Amino acid sequence: MEKDISQAVIRRMPRYYRYLGDLLDAGVERISSSDLSKKMHVTASQIRQDLNNFGGFGQQGYGYNVQYLYDEIGKILGLNESHNMIVIGVGNLGQAVTNYVKFDKLGFKIIGLFDTNPEKKGMDVRGIKVQMMDELPDFLRKNKVDIAALTLPRANAETTARELVELGITSIWNFAHVDLDDVDGIVVENVHLSDSLMRLSYNALNSNKIK
Amino acid sequence: MEKDISQAVIRRMPRYYRYLGDLLDAGVERISSSDLSKKMHVTASQIRQDLNNFGGFGQQGYGYNVQYLYDEIGKILGLNESHNMIVIGVGNLGQAVTNYVKFDKLGFKIIGLFDTNPEKKGMDVRGIKVQMMDELPDFLRKNKVDIAALTLPRANAETTARELVELGITSIWNFAHVDLDDVDGIVVENVHLSDSLMRLSYNALNSNKIK
């Protein structure tokens, strides 16, 4: 039984993945933890420690092969296979998420859109027709869905999350401004935009002191 | 000179603010760190430590007055005054941000939309007309702008950030999938949606091990 890897480490992995992708694009074949650390403004020690949570991907005297490390981190993050997603709540944010091409490139495929507003029924977003929530059980019987993005008002978020769990969906990308701590059996990743904006406000207010 | 408050603490402040707002709505007048800790799934000790970075808001034997604490945290986060924002890049995400009523309620007012695509010129989003980027300098001369939301492709993000700094804007809410570390003199808050999605992917993949 391997020991859990801390969320502090997980948080940094996508960033490594992005920098390695950039290096690949730039045609760089190998890189040392020291050179990477300068680019990323972190310590070389941290890079080596982080990576060694998952395995020894480097070689003494050489460094890391960029392509190999990129692929390995991709696998760690589950990007070697594609994931089907549905979006619950087709407002502005839901549509923005649906239209975001980048997710597609990373292997996250949006295959269904759901809403409770009858006016939205049949509406087309990026070639996908909006369905009503009561069509969801049937849809899930016919399609394998890995992740549900919750882009709906906070009032409905928790109830909807519970419904999803009952229907067998356990990974929730939560844009609603509530915590879903009380819903058992789910993995949640929160995107709390207003929290983020408040932190910016705080840091802006206090940046003169910092400098 | 007060010592800097760690970002770990800042990160939690909006969450306290939200829970206190909920308590207010529920008509709760006072709360102890212990009761709040149960609701929020954190330790009472952490709540008291966090708050005492900013001052003694409670009272021995009584706890915290909800309204008072709510207001004080609001002030800490800069929510006691309103902030003018502009959105740079009026794609799906930019429009979603513009239409998000919640920010408005928190005092973040979007007063301008800018894009480089001539086809978008004059387009109306929530009563605001899209302007071209070359109209920005003039706009900034006439309007006080505190925050710029960068909802544009990553290729243009860094250059645009530098332009904004030259025009006097220093707080950037960055949705582009790049780090703006190399731009001097700005306060940045990143919203990296694909990083978030990758973390969800990782945690979903490994949740069986965790349990």
Add this chain to the structure above:
DNA sequence: TAGATTGTTAATCGATTAACAATC
């Protein structure tokens, strides 16, 4: 081989939790 750089252990630093005296 000599030089470079990893993987990993040990040291340090910072953040969280526990404990309790102060006090409402």
Add this chain to the structure above:
DNA sequence: TAGATTGTTAATCGATTAACAATC
């Protein structure tokens, strides 16, 4: 006053950084 609960100091825990032996 007695009970409750804060503010704050001290103890613990975990994460980051430094150091270096292993090795390519």
